């Protein structure tokens with residue numbers, strides 16, 4: 024081990040907490056529009072449900088001077104959880120964005136939900152964040168949803184710091200949690216580094232949790248433990264003068280281990296060590312911590328107890344010191360003309376991503392954007408870009424806001440690296456890329472935000488006929504806000520079917536439709552979102568439509584279609600191909616020469632693949648462009664796939680090929696309408712000709728139980744419920760074997776506080792399994808009786824799977840009724 028004694032303290036380190044006092048000058052400095060990008064931090068707070076994300080965020084707002092009192096989740100008066108449904112339940116549902124100052128930096132912070140039903144909310148926030156703070160409960164350690172959001176953040180290579188919260192609770196274990204981070208979260212050679220160790224009343228030995236040691240600066244930071252303090256009165260004492268030799272010894276060990284880790288990860292530190300031996304300047308080490316964190320090779324770990332107002336200010340410092348500013352991040356990935364590339368953010372052309380839409384009763388649709396390059400000025404005409412072959416939409420950014428959770432401030436521009444809100448947009452929705460209308464790159468797309476497939480359905484009916492319009496309006500708002508919500512209409516019953524990610528998701532949607540959006544409707548029981556899939560490959564079906572669409576507007580077109588089974592792929596793909604040469608023809612009334620080659624476009628939507636074809640030699644009427652014809656066929660196929668012939672369910676894992684056969688009229692609008700109908704009828708016919716079977720959602724289930732309940736829980740899942748156990752205890756995908764725990768530094772856990780690792784009944788075991796959603800009905804109750812109320816579980820959809828004949832019969836019987844979950 025490299026030796027690194029605690030540095031001799033300079034006055035600067037002792038004065039540090041003074042910078043935690045925010046005054047009005049600091050506020051004005053960071054509110055300025057032209058704040059340098061290096062002083063910006065776009066940060067997310069991510070974790071398992073109840074880890075303390077909102078509690079921590081509320082302290083951050085208080086210490087920054089943004090609020091004058093500390094919001095309390097349990098009393099339902101937080102700034103961040105402002106929806107009535109959130110305050111009532113004490114959980115976060117929608118990620119709130121807030122801007123506040125710390126030192127002379129501006130932080131844009133997003134507090135994300137921890138419940139599995141709202142994972143999409145986390146996914147869309149991660150798209151626009153530069154760094155994240157992962158909060159862990161020191162008693163529960165690394166929980167299932169933390170692992171999930173951690174993986175999501177890893178996919179975007181987002182640098183993270185970990186905050187081990189709730190150190191005041193009995194059973195808290197900092198060392199144990201650090202080791203869990205090393206085994207469950209650290210991937211690809213990344214290492215953990217304790218930037219702090221906890222301080223208890225009796226030093227390291229035990230008593231109440233009162234503070235932390237800043238391992239780098241060698242300062243003990245303590246907070247009053249009387250329960251009355253708001254946490255501003257922090258005491259800073261050099262560890263060398265702190266009356267606990269054990270704490271001094273532990274701090275030296277922690278610092279040595281941190282320097283060791285840095286030397287392993289960072290060449291500069293290794294060189295400095297050779298040069299200075301054991302007196303590497305602290306400033307150089309801190310720079311190395313930043314480099315390694317940004318490179319995702321180091322996971323810095325801090326600790327505290329937000330509820331007791333302990334440890335939040337140093338966490339804010341760490342956000343500034345170790346998490347990236349927008350300029351530290353790699354250029355955003357884009358596609359231009361369907362080809363992948365990187366955004367040139369040095370160019371001053373506007374490029375922004377709409378990552379969230381919220382309907383405010385007074386302000387209307389608020390479109391949250393992150394600006395990646397250039398600047399968005401008030402009143403700018405903007406273009407919502409499209410994929411190849413679609414028509415871009417122009418709108419105007421009438422008003423711009425900077426958000427303070429539910430409050431806002433009007434601004435004149437939003438510059439690169441910043442997050443803000445546009446008011447007055449009618450079309451932009453979650454995932455839309457926005458550029459200036461002067462820019463010709465209308466196919467420039469920042470990577471889309473994928474939406475997960477819905478697995479639960481509830482029907483919805485207006486209370487009276489006159490309430491139908493209000494319900495439609497409310498649904499329109501809900502859909503633009505929440506892309507993980509899907510709405511279909513049952514033509515036969517006139518019912519609206521809402522589908523979503525889980526029971527809680529749909530319940531919250533219901534409350535918002537009826538409460539906030541003022542709809543009057545009855546909601547049916549919860550049902551499983553089964554789907555249909557085609558039984559095989561169909562023959563080519565042809566349909567012609569020859570109709571009058573409005574006075575004198577005749578449209579005649581024919582289309583042909585075929586369907587076949589398809590293995591689902593994860594990412595949306597766009598592909599435009601030209602094939603086969605043919606001779607040219609000209610025809611009066613049609614827009615110029617026919618295309619010489621067949622044009623093919625392929626997309627995956629909703630677990631299905633759709634190929635649209637304009638064969639060579641087809642003449643387009645009027646000024647139609649090929650993209651419009653492709654989009655018409657695409658929409659026709661999508662509509663046909665909404666309802667299968669077996670029980671009117673959404674089709675899944677189906678590849679549709681739909682082609683223009685003939686466009687026989689010269690007026691573009693009615694010709695396209697005729698083509699749309701012909702395309703839909705041809706696809707419906709093709710699906711009917713092969714027939715369909717039932718596919719069911721299969722869930723990834725994580726159950727957390729005590730050691731003594733493990734056998735019963737596993738037996739129930741693999742026996743009664745026909746599930747497949749993937750792993751017992753640790754995450755199957757974690758590379759535990761490659762982590763040498765002897766080389767991971769973590770301080771010993773105080774015997775007073777920590778759960779003993781030999782106490783079998785208290786040992787937590789994690790079961791991971793794949794179980795059909797149908798078999799998870801009533802699981803809440805079963806788990807409660809199997810574990811005496813001590814077990815908990817989470818599930819999210821993993822895949823859809825074809826069911827066998829017997830089960831198909833049962834499902835068909837069942838889809839007419841509801842379930843009691």
Ligand SMILES: Nc1nc2c(ncn2[C@@H]2O[C@H](COP(=O)(O)OP(=O)(O)OP(=O)(O)O)[C@@H](O)[C@H]2O)c(=O)[nH]1
Pocket residue numbers: 070071072073074075076077078079096097113114115116135136137138188189190191192327328329330331
């Ligand atoms: N003892 C203790 N309790 C805490 C601490 N931090 C948060 N809590 C409590 O833990 C519960 C959950 O806290 P939240 O802040 O709502 O957790 P969250 O992670 O935001 O939860 P979701 O938004 O629902 O995912 C609340 O009852 C808090 O009072 C802490 O440091 N110590």
